[in-house]
Amino acid sequence: RKEVEQDPGPFNVPEGATVAFNCTYSNSASQSFFWYRQDCRKEPKLLMSVYSSGNEDGRFTAQLNRASQYISLLIRDSKLSDSATYLCVVNTGNQFYFGTGTSLTVIP
Amino acid sequence: DTGVSQDPRHKITKRGQNVTFRCDPISEHNRLYWYRQTLGQGPEFLTYFQNEAQLEKSRLLSDRFSAERPKGSFSTLEIQRTEQGDSAMYLCASWTGELFFGEGSRLTVL
Numbered sequence: 001r002k003e004v005e006q007d008p009g010p011f012n013v014p015e016g017a018t019v020a021f022n023c024t025y026s027n028s029a030s031q032s033f034f035w036y037r038q039d040c041r042k043e044p045k046l047l048m049s050v051y052s053s054g055n056e057d058g059r060f061t062a063q064l065n066r067a068s069q070y071i072s073l074l075i076r077d078s079k080l081s082d083s084a085t086y087l088c089v090v091n092t093g094n095q096f097y098f099g100t101g102t103s104l105t106v107i108p
Numbered sequence: 109d110t111g112v113s114q115d116p117r118h119k120i121t122k123r124g125q126n127v128t129f130r131c132d133p134i135s136e137h138n139r140l141y142w143y144r145q146t147l148g149q150g151p152e153f154l155t156y157f158q159n160e161a162q163l164e165k166s167r168l169l170s171d172r173f174s175a176e177r178p179k180g181s182f183s184t185l186e187i188q189r190t191e192q193g194d195s196a197m198y199l200c201a202s203w204t205g206e207l208f209f210g211e212g213s214r215l216t217v218l
Contacts, residue, residue: 008148036207043199043209044151087150089207094163096141096207098150 001026006088006099014107017078021102023071023088033064034089035073038101044087047073078106109178114200117168121190128186129213131200139203140183142175144168144196145212151199157183190217 006023013019025033033050048055050062050071061074063106082108088099121127133140138159141153153163156171159180169175172190177183187194195217197198199206 004150006150036205043211044207045209046206094139094156094158095153096203097153098143100148100150 003027003076003092003097004090004099006102008020010102010103010105011074012105012107013078013081015078017106018076019078020075020085021088021104021106022029023073023099025069025071025088025090025097027090027092028066028069030069030090030092032091033071034091035062035064035071036087036089036098038085038087040084044098047086065072080106080108082106097107112202112208112212113147114198114213116213116216117211118216120218121156122218123192124189126186126188127190128184128213129200129215131181131183131185131210133181133200133202134204134208136152137202137204137208138180141201141203141207142185143201144182145199146196148162154185154198180186189213190215 024102029041036044037047038044050064052061052064059076063072085103087101090097114129136145137140140155142154145151154165156174157177172188197212197214199212
């Protein structure tokens with residue numbers, strides 16, 4: 001079983017739409033959780049950390065449900081510049097496990 | 109530039125040749141990771157170092173792969189007798205509460 005499972009998409013949404021990505025992880029001992037953004041042929045970059053209490057950064061909201069071992073990312077009022085691949089990342093011990101990434105294209 | 113740097117950015121080689129990639133992490137970042145990423149996949153863990161000690165290696169890292177971090181600063185990843193299946197982006201990241209990635213070294217094996 002993979003450490004992190006993520007719907008690869010693709011998600012094609014119009015500008016201004018709200019879109020949600022989900023991710024599940026298999027190890028209940030995992031300690032910390034992140035969403036990374038990766039543009040085409042570029043390196044992954046941290047978008048935001050994910051906390052049990054939920055956290056928001058502008059149009060982006062991340063949620064963690066430890067009981068269900070589930071992580072989500074919500075993007076409101078999508079912009080063309082949000083087009084990218086969004087990677088769910090789970091930290092277990094000294095390891096960081098990546099999902100396959102979810103591809104988002106925001107259409108004018 | 110104080111980010112993670114990787115060299116070379118692109119490498120095209122013939123099957124059977126050896127290649128070496130170098131990673132210079134952010135100064136004072138003790139932990140350094142190597143990942144491999146193929147098209148449509150997330151980064152897959154290869155190995156990591158805490159200072160100069162290589163603490164863990166993935167089963168993906170066959171005996172043709174070797175990594176070093178001799179002085180706890182820069183690291184090298186060598187692939188011997190390359191195969192077409194080794195074609196991928198090799199990403200280095202250093203960590204201090206957050207993984208900072210270099211721009212990667214893209215390997216194409218013909």
